[in-house]
Amino acid sequence: MQIRFFAGHRDIVGQTSQARQLEPGTTLAQLWHTLVAEYPQLEPYTGRLLYAVNQEFAEPERILGEGDEVAFIPPVSGGAPFSPFRICMEAIEPAPLVAYAQTAEDGAVVTFAGVVRNHSEGRATAYLNYEAYTDMATAVLVQLAGEAHQRWPIGRVAIHHRIGRLNIGETAVLVVVAAPHREAAFAAAAYMMDRIKEVAPIWKKEYWANGEAEWRA
Numbered sequence: 001m002q003i004r005f006f007a008g009h010r011d012i013v014g015q016t017s018q019a020r021q022l023e024p025g026t027t028l029a030q031l032w033h034t035l036v037a038e039y040p041q042l043e044p045y046t047g048r049l050l051y052a053v054n055q056e057f058a059e060p061e062r063i064l065g066e067g068d069e070v071a072f073i074p075p076v077s078g079g080a081p082f083s084p085f086r087i088c089m090e091a092i093e094p095a096p097l098v099a100y101a102q103t104a105e106d107g108a109v110v111t112f113a114g115v116v117r118n119h120s121e122g123r124a125t126a127y128l129n130y131e132a133y134t135d136m137a138t139a140v141l142v143q144l145a146g147e148a149h150q151r152w153p154i155g156r157v158a159i160h161h162r163i164g165r166l167n168i169g170e171t172a173v174l175v176v177v178a179a180p181h182r183e184a185a186f187a188a189a190a191y192m193m194d195r196i197k198e199v200a201p202i203w204k205k206e207y208w209a210n211g212e213a214e215w216r217a
Contacts, residue, residue, distance in 0.1 A: 001068040003031075008074050012041045022064055028053070029060035029142065032072055047083065047138065049074055057100070059084060059156060061146035084158040085141040087134045087202075092171045097158040101178040106155050108182035110189045114173040116166045120216070124209035130163040130172065133201035137161065140200045144192045148177070151191065152184035159192065161202060172204075 003018045010016055013035075022031065028051045036042045050073040051058045064070065084100055094111055102109050116128050145157040155178040162172050175192055179185035196202070197217075207213045 001064055001066060001070060003035075004069065004071045006071065006074060009042065009045070009072060012039050026064050027060065028058060028062045028064065028070065031064065031070065032060075035072070045072075045074055047086075050083075057156075059145060060142050061149065084156070085138055085145070086160045087132050087137050087141075088160055088162055089164045090162075092160045092162060092174045094174060094176070097160065097174060097176040101156040101158050101176045103155055103178065105180060106178040107180050108185040109176065109178045110182070110185040112173075112175045112189045112193055113171045114193070116168050116170050116172060118168045120206060125168065126207045126209045127168065128166045128172070129205045129207065130161075130166065131203045131205070132161070132163045134163070137200050137202050141196070144195045144199075147195070148188040148192050152179070152188045153181075154179040154184050154188045157188070157192070159196070161196070161200070163202070 001020055001022060003020060005013050005016055005018075032046070032049075032051075036046060051060055051062065052071040052073055053062055053064070053068050055069070084097070094113070098109055098111060116125070118125050141159045141161070145159065148154060148157060157178075158174075158176045160174050162170070166172055173193070173196065175189050175196075177185045177189045177192070179188070204216050205213055206216045
């Protein structure tokens with residue numbers, strides 16, 4: 001397979017392209033981490049790049065094959081590129097996730113938004129505060145997308161989860177799944193949301209209207 005390098009990546013590696021032999025089952029994410037080990041100056045780009053295989057955007061868990069052309073796309077002029085799996089402080093905008101996920105092959109795009117409600121178990125909620133082990137949580141989101149791909153015939157997946165203070169009505173997590181058919185998209189979205197709550201290192205502290213607060217599952 002062939003790796004192409006652009007802009008800052010090209011300057012660090014000193015080549016426009018490289019030919020490589022990979023172990024069977026190697027993913028894009030694994031290949032990137034191999035490159036970072038060989039060229040430590042690439043490390044600041046981790047989490048700030050897009051992945052492409054054969055001139056199409058791809059997800060980090062994409063398994064590479066012989067003859068593939070891979071590009072790790074650095075930030076473009078004007079800021080960092082869109083990342084499909086992200087832990088963030090700012091408000092989550094659905095449009096970029098949907099635009100990323102949907103392709104011409106998809107007949108369904110399911111979007112699930114988990115929002116902050118004003119009550120829980122009969123008590124009035126003032127606001128929530130989320131905390132995360134960010135790097136691990138991001139990796140878990142990628143892993144869960146891979147699990148969903150193994151179970152259902154789906155296309156692209158995007159998951160963003162907020163941390164910090166969230167007020168009533170704000171979106172805490174957004175899961176977007178595209179697929180040729182709606183059944184798979186719905187099932188995959190529900191599965192990933194359930195798994196996020198089970199295994200992602202993200203914690204929620206609920207602040208009640210009476211001034212009390214507690215960590216909640």
